[in-house]
Amino acid sequence: MAPEPGDVPRPEFIADSIVDAILAGRLSPGDRLGEQALADVYGVSRTLIREALGRLAARGMVEVSARRGWFVVQPSPVEAREAFEARLAIETGLLQSRRGALTAADVERLRSHVADEQAAIAEGDAGRRSWLLGDFHVCLAETLGNALLAEILKDLTARTTLIATLYQSTHAASQSCSEHAAIVDALAAGDLPLAAQRLREHIGEVADHLGAPRHHDASLRQALAPVPEAQAPRRRLFTDLLSPASAVPPVPHPEELLP
16 A cells, blocks of 8 residues: 555555566666665655665665675576476476365355456556566465465465566467366366476466566666555565564665675
């Protein structure tokens, strides 16, 4: 939710809007996130900016280096592949360990999610589309009933959603959505082995079609323009997992990292 007029944006709002810009493709891998530039955009102190960036750094979304400051992460091909492999192991494991078919309510929840994906794709909303395509896997894990693995998967899905977005996967969003629908069809039929097979093929296809990182020339102010409330995701893949402000360790200023 956006801050009311006159309110000072909180670190979690700032972190959310940076993630929105990454998912929508308005920020690119390696883009510099200048503290003063961000402070000017949000009208806050650099201390609040560092807290927001520290939250994202804790989840591997941004990184800080001595002398150079903060940047959007640029995962290596090896890091990208490892993240997808970890997701594959957890998701297929969840399906293989499931005892019994999903309930009608669970199947309806998944079908509703796929319908939301289709709507975002039709509307051309890149940020919401990317978020929903990733969140399908979190939603699936939650319906399978293992809360602990669902939380772990939420973090992994966030990372792979970022990777797929940064590398502008040539795997079409509509194809991913169709594959999600096919997985749900298998679950609705009570065929868990088929659902696991389709899931394995789907994650493998996405991982195999990562392309070169894309780049944009938008200014930070343009990239971080607010998203209309009606287009905002229902919940967050990333900052839902971030610790409260009191639990986030102090983030050093880049200059403090110098020897």
